[in-house]
Amino acid sequence: MPDARTAAAETSSDGGPSAAERFLNGILPENPTYRQMLGMCPTLAITNGMRSAMTMAGAVLFVLVCANVMVSLIRGLLKPHLRILVFTLTIAAFVTIVDRLLAAYMYAMSKQLGPYVPLIIVNCIIISRCEVCAAKQSVPTAIADAVGQSLGFALGLASIATVREILGAGTWFGLPVLPAAWPAWVIMVLPPGAFITLGLLMGGVNWFLARRQTARG
Amino acid sequence: MEYLSSIILIAISAALINNFVLYYFVGICPFLGVSRRVDMAFGMGCAVTFVISIAAFLSWVLTAFVLRPGAPLASWVWQRLSPGSEGVADLSILNYLVYIFVIASSVQFVEMYLRKFYPPLYKSFGIYLPLITTNCAILFACLEIMKHVSGVPAAEMWDLGRALALAFFGGVGFTLAIVLMAGMREDLELCDVPRALRGPAIALIVSGILAMAFMGFTGVDRNLAALLR
């Protein structure tokens, strides 16, 4: 797979990576879950079913895009000392909005997600994207970055949720995929299953990348 | 006596049975990042416990008196602004903004305090001290307190004692988990871990086994409640 950096050779007008680069980087090369290791809390907590995992990914997409747009719009006004506070306030406001929207339109899901929606406020992915990209680059680039990172995050969540839900309940998105005779590995939907699944998948990703490295060089 | 037993139940529940790290998955980033040496882990745990208690105290006060539906201060101001109106003063939409503000200020306050009175400790923390702001565990404690204070009938509302018990013992549970993890990782460094699993991967697998061990505490709170009744 060609490296995203060589594929999109143009840089954006502000000297940083272009919008296309930002978008593609976020999905696999700088995947938030497996490469940057940010946002571990929802990755472990929400992944016992695909539906809640995808709802959480949607919520993070909303907050990340809105926060990136907002920060990018006011990036000329940010002062060094207070910028983290500005990021945090912006993110908190958008998380409140998405929390209310979920409670209004997807009430059962919002109860299932519980305290993890407001915990998006302290999700390191969003603050780090604001700091690294939105505070320095234009709005379109910031949007591309936000969408790319959210897709990467969704990919990470989906990989873990798939394993946990299929092994732990025999379903995927609530639909049965394994025969009823399958004894559900309940440990998979419990906290230890989350830790072990993520650990093994991370090991798998590292192994795969190491093999690709030795195959190349 | 009933009050004391409810405090004990909350304490044991927060520290052991529903451990913040191993059950609720909050505070994972420092759990994986700072837990390489036992003394650093213990220091981080103490700092987090300290900040969580301050933040919980301030959150409880603000939620109970200003933010929740029908809060005394908000209602008083509302009565002044539009006397005799039917509506209930409800500022709870601002909850998350206020909590994150409180947490950022608490961390700032602790930073200033440490820099003035314990400079070597401040220096040894380095970047990790301001990072406590993004520690999910603190916001999680504030959210749990909000759940039991805001939108709850007056008879069931948690008082300050229960809120502080939850926060402080949640921090104790966090410290316990992070110190246990550090001890195990110190030993892991001497082991022959497969290359793909080195680093955070093996730490996560070991945490899973630790979480399984803590699952042994399930049900202790219910039986303890029956015993204390």
Add this chain to the structure above:
Amino acid sequence: MRNNYIAQAWLVIVLGLVFGGALAGVQAALSDRIAQNKLEEALSQIPALVPGATKEASTEVEVGGARVFRAGAASGQLGWVIPCGRQGFGDRIELLVGVDRGVERITGLYVLEQKETPGLGNKIADARLFRNQFAGKTATRYLVVTKQGAKTDYEIDAITGATISSMAVCGIVNETLGRLRAELLAALPKE
């Protein structure tokens, strides 16, 4: 230096005001819908909990300091649906108990929220495995959990491997009915 900080803080203050206003708007737009969702949760279960009752003919009232629902039909009030629960930290069970008009018999049970162990304790939410047996049990004396098979109208079969969760549910039902029975009877509409 102090002046500089305050000058720099103007952005934070402006943002605070802007966001405060936006959030107030969101609150105004959505709070009714959210309150309705909460109500729907309980209302939608009423036909299943009190046979013959309909959502439209049921209303929420306050009895004895608790909010309960009069489960009614066109012919009048058929029974009550009482939300009850235990709100510990991490130990959260919320139930809806349906009883008949005279608070003599339980007519149904529904679990709104529970945080029990998946695969074991969370079977209390399952109709066939646990909840259905509540219909027809007495509401005039405390229910007792048994592992030997329920034979009388005040015994409840525990779920295998989830005795504690079963006992928790019965405890909530007992405590709520014991506390509210007299008030419910007093709140019946006069004939």
